[in-house]
Amino acid sequence: MASQDVLREEPSRGSFINDPKIRGIFFQVLVVVLLVAGVWWIAHNVIDNLTRLRIASGFGFLKGRAGFDISESAIAYSSDSTYGRAILVGLLNTLIVAIVGIITATIIGFVIGIGRLSQNWLIRKICTVYVEVFRNIPPLLVIFFWYSGVLAVLPAPRDSYNLPFGSFLNQRGFYFPRAVWGDGSWLIFVALLVGIAMAWFVARKARQRQMATGQQFPVFWTSAALIVGLPLLAYALSGFPLSFDYPKQSTFNLTGGFQVRPEFLSLYLALSCYTAAFIAEIVRAGIRGVSAGQTEAAAALGLRSGSILRLVVVPQAMRIVIPPLTSQYLNLTKNSSLAIAIGYPDLTATAGTVLNQTGQAVEGVVIMMVIYLAISLLTSLVMNWFNAKMALVER
Amino acid sequence: MKHIAIGILGAATLGLMASAASAATLDTVKAKGFIQCGVSTGLAGFSAPDDKGDWQGIDADFCRAVAAAVFGDGSKVKFTPLSAKERFTALQSGEIDILSRNTTWTINRDTALGLNFIGVTYYDGQGFMINAKKLPGVNSALQLSGAAVCVQSGTTTELNLADYFKANKMEYNPVVFEKLEEVNAAYDAGRCDVYTTDQSGLYGIRLTLGAPADHVVLPEIISKEPLGPAVRQGDDQWYHIVKWTYFALLQAEELGITKANVDEMKNSASPEIKRVLGQEADTKIGTDLGVSNDWVVNIVKAVGNYGEMFERNVGSGSPLKIARGINALWTKGGLQYAPPIR
Numbered sequence: 137m138a139s140q141d142v143l144r145e146e147p148s149r150g151s152f153i154n155d156p157k158i159r160g161i162f163f164q165v166l167v168v169v170l171l172v173a174g175v176w177w178i179a180h181n182v183i184d185n186l187t188r189l190r191i192a193s194g195f196g197f198l199k200g201r202a203g204f205d206i207s208e209s210a211i212a213y214s215s216d217s218t219y220g221r222a223i224l225v226g227l228l229n230t231l232i233v234a235i236v237g238i239i240t241a242t243i244i245g246f247v248i249g250i251g252r253l254s255q256n257w258l259i260r261k262i263c264t265v266y267v268e269v270f271r272n273i274p275p276l277l278v279i280f281f282w283y284s285g286v287l288a289v290l291p292a293p294r295d296s297y298n299l300p301f302g303s304f305l306n307q308r309g310f311y312f313p314r315a316v317w318g319d320g321s322w323l324i325f326v327a328l329l330v331g332i333a334m335a336w337f338v339a340r341k342a343r344q345r346q347m348a349t350g351q352q353f354p355v356f357w358t359s360a361a362l363i364v365g366l367p368l369l370a371y372a373l374s375g376f377p378l379s380f381d382y383p384k385q386s387t388f389n390l391t392g393g394f395q396v397r398p399e400f401l402s403l404y405l406a407l408s409c410y411t412a413a414f415i416a417e418i419v420r421a422g423i424r425g426v427s428a429g430q431t432e433a434a435a436a437l438g439l440r441s442g443s444i445l446r447l448v449v450v451p452q453a454m455r456i457v458i459p460p461l462t463s464q465y466l467n468l469t470k471n472s473s474l475a476i477a478i479g480y481p482d483l484t485a486t487a488g489t490v491l492n493q494t495g496q497a498v499e500g501v502v503i504m505m506v507i508y509l510a511i512s513l514l515t516s517l518v519m520n521w522f523n524a525k526m527a528l529v530e531r
Numbered sequence: 532m533k534h535i536a537i538g539i540l541g542a543a544t545l546g547l548m549a550s551a552a553s554a555a556t557l558d559t560v561k562a563k564g565f566i567q568c569g570v571s572t573g574l575a576g577f578s579a580p581d582d583k584g585d586w587q588g589i590d591a592d593f594c595r596a597v598a599a600a601v602f603g604d605g606s607k608v609k610f611t612p613l614s615a616k617e618r619f620t621a622l623q624s625g626e627i628d629i630l631s632r633n634t635t636w637t638i639n640r641d642t643a644l645g646l647n648f649i650g651v652t653y654y655d656g657q658g659f660m661i662n663a664k665k666l667p668g669v670n671s672a673l674q675l676s677g678a679a680v681c682v683q684s685g686t687t688t689e690l691n692l693a694d695y696f697k698a699n700k701m702e703y704n705p706v707v708f709e710k711l712e713e714v715n716a717a718y719d720a721g722r723c724d725v726y727t728t729d730q731s732g733l734y735g736i737r738l739t740l741g742a743p744a745d746h747v748v749l750p751e752i753i754s755k756e757p758l759g760p761a762v763r764q765g766d767d768q769w770y771h772i773v774k775w776t777y778f779a780l781l782q783a784e785e786l787g788i789t790k791a792n793v794d795e796m797k798n799s800a801s802p803e804i805k806r807v808l809g810q811e812a813d814t815k816i817g818t819d820l821g822v823s824n825d826w827v828v829n830i831v832k833a834v835g836n837y838g839e840m841f842e843r844n845v846g847s848g849s850p851l852k853i854a855r856g857i858n859a860l861w862t863k864g865g866l867q868y869a870p871p872i873r
Contacts, residue, residue, distance in 0.1 A: 492685030495644035
């Protein structure tokens with residue numbers, strides 16, 4: 137190291153070819169030029185060949201009429217909608233399964249991860265078996281397991297399992313009553329928002345008071361009363377505007393109510409179970425990463441074991457947990473493209489259909505890549521912000 | 532380092548030049564010694580591997596006929612199984628030389644996709660199949676409102692289905708898969724009430740189900756599905772070879788030339804038969820096309836005439852037992868018609 141530093145400080149001798157500074161700049165410029173030339177060459181080649189083969193190109197096709205139907209859509213969509221809207225429907229379906237999957241995987245993962253550290257032999261072993269089973273099976277097989285192994289062997293719609301509250305379970309999915317909001321139900325939602333805002337305010341005040349005086353306040357019960365009580369009060373005041381649309385038997389299927397299709401269910405369950413196994417390991421590593429001295433010191437201060445976990449161990453564990461957690465969330469989102477194997481209309485499936493109906497493969501693949509990249513970068517951004525917020529603040 | 536950089540630049544320039552010029556399909560096919568033929572992933576009667584792993588069916592045999600015309604040997608074909616979604620890209624990119632995969636000829640595919648369809652090797656129409664045991668009393672597609680319908684994604688079938696239900700003001704629940712086997716499995720498992728695809732396909736798929744006798748194909752045909760092979764645009768020679776192979780198959784049937792009698796037909800008294808079989812003195816029909824003059828003899832020796840190909844794969848000689856119907860020759864009331872070979 138030292139000898140190199142000495143060399144670098146000396147003025148260049150002889151030809152500038154031997155000047156490390158100029159040489160460094162030269163190669164950096166060269167790499168950039170080659171990269172740009174390479175990308176330009178690929179793009180030019182593609183356009184050239186598309187024209188030569190008389191294949192239509194450009195993104196104008198997105199405005200054309202799609203002509204095909206999609207089974208699940210969060211927004212209004214029919215075969216008269218545009219190709220662009222079909223891709224949007226797919227994107228929303230991907231986001232729905234990714235968000236719901238991430239929430240569930242995180243909950244299962246934390247429970248299993250903490251369970252692996254339990255004092256109880258049975259709980260510890262069950263959690264170990266869960267992690268080892270799901271972590272070592274490819275996600276596609278887990279999806280097929282749920283789709284073909286569990287949901288496909290349920291009875292036909294005629295012989296559905298009747299579940300409580302007017303719900304049904306059969307091989308076409310899970311049906312439950314859909315809430316129909318009548319006049320004046322906006323009051324309930326306003327009350328819910330007010331309740332949440334007030335609960336947040338109470339929690340803040342209680343913390344400030346505890347900091348100042350050391351006196352505690354039953355925040356949990358007050359918040360629960362505010363968040364549940366206020367909407368209930370509004371519900372009664374506005375004259376009970378809520379009714380339910382129950383699923384009923386018809387010629388082919390159950391109609392009415394809300395249907396969760398087996399394609400969504402199996403994808404959601406598979407992604408959650410699969411990713412939860414990895415999250416469990418991350419959580420276990422995070423908790424193990426907090427030194428035992430911290431727990432002992434907290435206990436010496438007289439904190440109860442629940443408080444030790446909540447106030448001392450978890451905040452320090454989060455620091456270790458969040459960065460690998462981000463990659464798991466990204467994995468889950470990208471694994472959702474396996475939906476194509478069971479016919480859930482996610483982004484890959486709908487964009488693929490659009491690609492095939494229009495024949496514009498290059499544009500279709502570019503759209504898919506850009507969207508997945510955007511989703512992943514956005515997830516990383518949010519998680520990085522969360523990470524910065526959870527990082528230890530030293531005082 | 533510098534030399535390497537110059538080398539890379541040089542290679543890039545060379546690559547640019549190489550990609551700009553593309554060789555004729557006939558020459559590349561002759562150079563590699565076989566035809567790469569795009570087929571389905573398994574549709575009985577059209578293209579499906581048999582128990583020995585050999586591809587059978589009208590679509591597979593058509594590729595053999597082209598190989599016979601080009602090489603004089605119908606076995607010089609390699610098959611690439613393709614899903615509905617992959618098929619056009621495979622042809623556009625040059626991965627295959629012929630797409631012979633129960634593909635419907637439409638104006639969009641002919642104009643915007645860079646393909647040329649060479650003709651209609653099978654006139655089909657879209658139909659519906661239901662499990663009559665589970666749905667007694669349903670005997671028309673107009674009774675299907677509210678049903679869950681299994682369909683393969685990226686097909687004209689998917690579009691016709693949406694149009695048909697919309698036109699008849701009926702609701703349905705699409706259950707869409709990318710691969711044919713996945714659609715079959717979902718229908719067999721009862722995930723959907725109705726299976727829709729080309730009617731010929733329905734008869735073929737019915738045979739692969741758990742209990743074929745339980746399933747009926749409804750009478751309605753809701754679309755025109757002219758199925759035929761396609762080639763890339765911009766290579767007229769190859770287009771002509773594939774197109775006239777199809778016409779030669781029809782012409783052979785019309786003239787009564789079969790796999791069994793093709794050799795004795797060479798000495799026929801009929802000038803037309805002699806001309807078609809390349810026995811005319813100083814004939815240039817074959818060489819003008821870019822193949823040998825006995826190309827029709829080779830085709831018929833390899834796969835028989837169109838009628839033999841039909842009966843063997845989907846007609847009376849097959850488990851499908853589909854009647855000729857509109858696929859009969861024009862002389863017998865059908866639509867199959869070839870321009871004269873002269």
